[in-house]
Amino acid sequence: MTSDKRRLQPRKQPRQVRAELTRQRILTAAAHVFTEYGYAAGTTNRIAERARISIGSLYQYYPNKDAILVELLVRHLDAGVSGLARGEETGPPGSLEEVVRLYVRTAIENHHDDPQLLRVMMEQAPRSHTLLEKISRYEQERVAYLRELFDRHPQVRVGDTETAARLAVSTVELVVHQLIAAPDPIDIPRFENELVAMLTRYLTATG
Template sequence: MPSADRGIQPRRRPRQVRAELTRERILTAAAHVFAEHGYAAGTTNRIAERAGVSIGSLYQYFPNKDAILAELLVRHIDRGSWTAPDRLDLSPGSLEAAVRTWVRDAVANHGEDPQLLRIMIEEAPLSRELLDTVDRHGRIRVGRVRDLLARHPDVHVGDLDTAAELIVFTVEMNTHKVMADPRGIPVETFENELVAMVTRYLRGDDPRT
């Protein structure tokens, strides 16, 4: 795993309500500024002006705009979730519906402004918190997929652990790409094709049929 950049760690974690509200204003303002102006032109001065705080106040919480973007990506990841296997139908013939639920979860998790999503994916530096967040959510999602693979009667794969890792990576990475540029492939078409591909793989269908 790549090492974290210590220069982008947040400087101050609010302990009082007022300070937390200020931090929230900065993050909300940054999301708007990055989406409207792009990352290069989304300066800390613009963010502070949009948030209604002084530049000095902004620097009390974040050392630079890289740290702000890293925090936005952490929050983006933390908000996302995949449906737990115990809430899915595990009866024979239900595998496609279960896969579709997870694909729709991934699409819903990436519902931000496409421009902001693209900036977060392409520009966000690696903070320690971001690396930990990615690892934590990755383990949760892989664990949920593996649980379903182990219990669903229609699943026929050679190795459960590898299959679970492949599914999470395939769904997440492709959803990132499509949702960051929704003009490329219609979301409905993307969903149907990805669900079909993953379902065929899990059922062990012969690719020649």
């Protein structure tokens, strides 16, 4: 476990602005390389070349491309959490449809920037124990967030809000990932509307 953890972690955390900028260049370059070449052909040499640094400099920050891909996935998860937090800061939406739309739109926006990179991250990123724990916490936070909203909202009719929250989180994450990352493009506004309508009908159904 220890060797696996070291293999998938950055080698050093930048303390100076210049070092942080170099790490950002590596991550940005890696995102482009993985998108263009895929994971198998997205070598550290190609990443270093795209970042305009030596391969030795890259290895000062990351031991291999697995660690780079894991960090890209972690940042993707963190962006999703931040997006939900920004929505909370604006205050709770009014209708249940607005509650669901905020959640769905946040998920779509977090997945829509680079669907090809998203496919690589989700399907090929190594699953370290630390990363699996982070994904689990990420899901638990979303379930808790939606359950609290469902418990308080007068339009919600489902009896088991815990199960409803888990279903909503799983449905949105899986469907958004699959359709946004699919090779054939989908009409985003129509997709958002249909997913919001489906979840809203489920949550407000009686009997």
